[in-house]
Amino acid sequence: MKSEAMTEEAASSARQGAPEIADAGQPSAEHVISVADVTKRYGSKKEVQVTAVDTVSLAVSRGEFVVITGRSGSGKTTLLNLISGLTTPTAGHVVLDGVELWSLSDRQRSRLRNEHIGFVFQFPSLVPSLNVLENVMLPRAFGGNHVGDDVESRARMLLSTVGLEEKAAAHPRQLSAGQQQRVVLARSLVNRPTIILADEPSSNLDETTEQEIMELFERVHETTGVTILMVTHTSQLISWGTRSVRMAAGRIIGDEPVAQARSTQD
Amino acid sequence: MTLLHLALKDISRNAFRSWAIFLCALLVAGLALATLLITRGAQDSLELAVDRLGADIIVVPQGSETTVESALLMGTPTQVWMPEERIGDVRNVDGVSQASSQLYLTSLKNAACCSVENMFMVAYDPETDFTIQPWLEKNLGGGLSLGEVVGGTFVFVPEGEQNIKLYNYLLTLKANLEPTGSNLDQSMFLTLETARDMSRMSRERAEEPLVIPEGKISAILVKVADGADPDAVAVQILKDVPGVTPVVSPKMFGTFRDQMSAALSSMVLVLSLTLGLSLVFIALVFSMATHERRREIGVLRALGASRAAVVRSLLVQAVILTCAGAVIGAVLAAIGIYLFRDYIVTRVGFPFLFPSLSGLFSFLMVGLAIALCGVLLAVVAPAVRVSRQDPAHAMRE
Numbered sequence: 001m002k003s004e005a006m007t008e009e010a011a012s013s014a015r016q017g018a019p020e021i022a023d024a025g026q027p028s029a030e031h032v033i034s035v036a037d038v039t040k041r042y043g044s045k046k047e048v049q050v051t052a053v054d055t056v057s058l059a060v061s062r063g064e065f066v067v068i069t070g071r072s073g074s075g076k077t078t079l080l081n082l083i084s085g086l087t088t089p090t091a092g093h094v095v096l097d098g099v100e101l102w103s104l105s106d107r108q109r110s111r112l113r114n115e116h117i118g119f120v121f122q123f124p125s126l127v128p129s130l131n132v133l134e135n136v137m138l139p140r141a142f143g144g145n146h147v148g149d150d151v152e153s154r155a156r157m158l159l160s161t162v163g164l165e166e167k168a169a170a171h172p173r174q175l176s177a178g179q180q181q182r183v184v185l186a187r188s189l190v191n192r193p194t195i196i197l198a199d200e201p202s203s204n205l206d207e208t209t210e211q212e213i214m215e216l217f218e219r220v221h222e223t224t225g226v227t228i229l230m231v232t233h234t235s236q237l238i239s240w241g242t243r244s245v246r247m248a249a250g251r252i253i254g255d256e257p258v259a260q261a262r263s264t265q266d
Numbered sequence: 267m268t269l270l271h272l273a274l275k276d277i278s279r280n281a282f283r284s285w286a287i288f289l290c291a292l293l294v295a296g297l298a299l300a301t302l303l304i305t306r307g308a309q310d311s312l313e314l315a316v317d318r319l320g321a322d323i324i325v326v327p328q329g330s331e332t333t334v335e336s337a338l339l340m341g342t343p344t345q346v347w348m349p350e351e352r353i354g355d356v357r358n359v360d361g362v363s364q365a366s367s368q369l370y371l372t373s374l375k376n377a378a379c380c381s382v383e384n385m386f387m388v389a390y391d392p393e394t395d396f397t398i399q400p401w402l403e404k405n406l407g408g409g410l411s412l413g414e415v416v417g418g419t420f421v422f423v424p425e426g427e428q429n430i431k432l433y434n435y436l437l438t439l440k441a442n443l444e445p446t447g448s449n450l451d452q453s454m455f456l457t458l459e460t461a462r463d464m465s466r467m468s469r470e471r472a473e474e475p476l477v478i479p480e481g482k483i484s485a486i487l488v489k490v491a492d493g494a495d496p497d498a499v500a501v502q503i504l505k506d507v508p509g510v511t512p513v514v515s516p517k518m519f520g521t522f523r524d525q526m527s528a529a530l531s532s533m534v535l536v537l538s539l540t541l542g543l544s545l546v547f548i549a550l551v552f553s554m555a556t557h558e559r560r561r562e563i564g565v566l567r568a569l570g571a572s573r574a575a576v577v578r579s580l581l582v583q584a585v586i587l588t589c590a591g592a593v594i595g596a597v598l599a600a601i602g603i604y605l606f607r608d609y610i611v612t613r614v615g616f617p618f619l620f621p622s623l624s625g626l627f628s629f630l631m632v633g634l635a636i637a638l639c640g641v642l643l644a645v646v647a648p649a650v651r652v653s654r655q656d657p658a659h660a661m662r663e
């Protein structure tokens with residue numbers, strides 16, 4: 001499948017918009033994610049409109065492990081979707097790696113997502129018709145050739161990292177929920193992303209499996225230096241991150257380093 | 267890992283949708299090819315029959331047009347007669363360049379004196395003939411001698427014998443004509459001299475004599491003069507020559523053309539209905555299948571699949587299934603028609619000429635194209651619709 005890389009021209013023109021946004025979200029060169037005054041409203045009529053995210057600004061530096069917490073409906077998943085370019089903002093700007101996301105075409109944005117973002121979802125997200133190895137290699141079907149290595153070797157190596165090398169030929173239905181999430185984590189890393197977006201990755205898991213998954217996230221963070229944004233409703237998971245962001249009613253109501261967050265909770 | 271790989275995996279997973287598209291494509295392509303083959307085969311056969319006739323006008327006894335057409339097109343044995351003097355009358359009509367008489371004869375049924383039963387025979391006059399004689403001179407270097415015949419494609423000397431025996435008269439088969447796709451392939455051509463000799467000898471040798479009424483002929487083939495209008499000449503013949511009906515060559519086999527046209531219209535109607543229903547069915551099945559995969563497609567979008575890639579992935583599946591179904595459907599239709607081609611000619615009463623390999627290949631391509639265009643038309647809307655859904659919204663469902 002031929003995939004068209006985002007052109008330098010488009011990327012450059014998208015980057016030109018970045019400084020203006022940088023002022024709003026206080027990002028700097030090392031900010032891999034800059035969100036400036038982003039709002040997302042659902043519904044077409046004013047009287048039935050719901051504001052899921054309300055003028056949120058957030059800058060995330062390269063290598064941070066940000067845990068976003070909040071109650072159900074606080075807007076944390078919507079924020080994650082806005083950052084990934086899966087949801088169109090009603091207002092505001094999202095800049096990833098210096099590129100204004102919404103100045104790109106769908107193809108360019110998809111390409112950016114493919115090359116820069118790894119996803120871990122709350123729900124089972126493996127493709128049932130593909131085996132474990134194929135699922136890990138799946139993002140390469142949509143590009144990712146920039147990585148330049150043998151995708152199968154890399155997928156096997158990642159499966160080995162998450163302890164599932166022997167399950168390479170198995171199908172998703174043959175795996176437990178925890179194993180499936182480990183495969184998803186391996187898949188999220190196949191294109192060597194700069195950001196991993198994890199939406200409640202352990203909410204469907206028991207305590208022991210949750211611990212295993214979080215240890216994996218920690219190991220990936222430490223060994224690769226990838227920036228992680230994790231959304232969770234469980235405040236106990238905050239301690240795994242380096243920074244805690246709390247949301248309520250579509251707004252950020254707290255943003256602290258983890259040690260500070262712990263002390264606040266205590 | 268490629269989109270093609272993903273499409274193939276999805277085909278094997280979604281059995282109901284895959285079989286539905288496959289079978290619809292099979293049905294549409296098979297029907298399209300069958301319609302094309304029969305339409306074209308009948309038309310080719312008709313044109314060949316007109317060509318072989320080689321005359322601008324055929325003059326037959328009044329009221330026997332359909333019988334003679336049936337004999338000339340389908341080789342249906344017939345015996346019609348008109349006075350021999352009519353040929354002189356026809357020659358005298360303005361615009362007539364050449365006129366040659368023919369006798370239509372038949373071999374006996376269930377008679378030991380005939381090695382081929384119920385065979386349609388055309389006896390021509392080599393002195394005036396302008397249709398068979400030129401072919402003979404071109405292909406055999408000369409005309410037929412007494413006792414010699416030319417047969418249709420399927421006329422052959424019975425095994426273990428040297429000659430074809432009709433009315434206990436031994437005939438030498440000099441050559442076979444190209445296939446016409448009609449029962450003319452089982453007919454025989456001989457000179458008037460041979461026919462009369464056979465008739466004379468049959469009175470002594472055959473179980474029943476071959477009767478050729480004295481001073482009678484069956485038909486007159488007419489070639490009009492350069493620049494003359496065949497229709498006008500035919501009208502003039504009708505006026506000047508009593509007891510005959512002239513049939514102009516392009517209007518020849520009119521009854522057959524009408525029958526075929528009605529039958530072929532029915533086939534086209536069935537094809538159109540099948541195509542329409544198949545497309546609606548495929549569109550529904552495909553919509554259901556993509557609706558069920560909303561979340562999965564949302565995930566693919568999150569992993570970097572563009573809207574175009576999602577559409578391509580879904581269309582690739584449809585194309586693979588359609589091509590597989592259409593090729594099998596078309597091949598089955600071609601084999602079926604090939605196997606039943608004689609049935610079409612003898613039982614259905616359609617002249618039918620199976621196309622050459624290159625012709626068949628073109629028809630296969632047309633059948634495939636019809637199925638492919640139809641299926642793509644049916645699936646493109648659901649594919650575009652699912653690609654345009656909000657991935658985040660789809661993943662939440």
